[in-house]
Amino acid sequence: MTKTDAPADYEGLIRLIHDRFDQMSRTYQKIAEYLTQNPNDVAVHSVNAIAERQGVHASSFVRFAQSLGYSGFKDLQALFQQRLATAAPGFEARVNALEKEMRSREDLEDAEFFRDLVVSDAASVQGLLDEVTPNDLSSAADIISGADTIYLLGQLRSAPVVEIIRYLLTMAGKRCLLLDPSGGLSTHIARTIRPSDALLAVSFRFYANEVVSIAEEAAASHVPIVAISDSTLSPLAKSATVLLTAPEHSSLISRSLTAPICLAQALALAVAAKEQNGTVHPTIPSVTGTKD
Structure with a gap:
């Protein structure tokens, strides 16, 4: 790729990164993940400061930019700066x-x-x-609302997110089945999912291998998949019919679940609204008979 082939806008750059991600080295993938998840940081910090944060040499960022057709990192950074000039507060x-x-x-x-x-x-x-567009949220709710059975999949840090989704969707009247890894049958049970069902998969960095592989098999069997993850570069992205992202920011703990759980609750309410004939004030009953 020559310099003239380099994307001239932020959206084109992100598409190019997505297209090439699987062929990138691990270092370049780490850089790509940082760029796509922290666009405002990229716009305002020097390449040395960004490199120090990521534990990657600054020259690797320069070579990464050159591999995409730019003369150097500043040319690539200019697209992030243009985006920041018109974007909402980051x-x-x-x-x-x-x-x-x-x-x-x-x-x-x-x-x-x-x-x-x-x-x-x-x-x-x-x-x-x-991060989450109304169209994506509505499309995800359509898939779940129209499914015969919703299979729920999430392990390790993602497990609490899946549990709250299971509770809310069940109370909203949807038939749900948790693919629990404890019995060692998750992969085998997942192979019984039909195209009339749906898979809701949740995984964050460092993505659980079984979750990713089950999503890939389900996608190959034409099962509709709603995925919740931390990045559009997540390995779930390729399998997902709809991907909803809750980016991970630095925190005192390895992964705060506040934003993903908020997203899960919003999705459940969107499904409840469709189940309740499009009401603008959906309600989900609790096990005590009151409204949550």
Whole structure:
């Protein structure tokens, strides 16, 4: 690829990264994941600062840009800067605003970690408004609402997200089956999923191998798949009919589930709305008979 072939806008660059991702080296994949998940950081920080954050030499970022047809990293970075000029406030801007508000709370002086978690999680939840489009949420709800049975799959850190989805969808009147890995039969049970059913798969970095392989097999069998993950470069992306992303930002713990659970609840409500004839105020009953 020559320099003139390099994408001239941010959207074209992201498409090119997606197309080439599987053929990239592990270092280049790490760079690609950072660029796609942290576009505002890429726009405002120097290549040295970005490289230090990722533990990758700055020259690798330069070579990565050149492999995509740019003369250097600054040419690639210019696309992120153009995007930032017209984009909504990013993660860092939301964090700064929330931190300013939280610092006024004198009662939090002895619980800095609490403040940090609240700020980070609140900013991540706000970020879902930028990451998840109404069309994608509606399409995911259509798949789940129209399925005979919804098979739910998520392991390790993703398991709590799947559990809340199972509870909400069951109470909304949908037939759900959890692909529990504890008995060693998840892969075999998944092979009974029919195209009239749906698979809802949840996985975050570092993606559970069984989750990814089950999603791939289900996609090959023409099973509709709704996936929740942390990046459009997630290995679930290729198998997903609809991919909903809740990007992972740095935190005091390895993975906060606040944003993914918020996304799961929003999806369940969207399904409930369709089950309740398109009401704008869907409700999901609880096991006690009251409304959640």
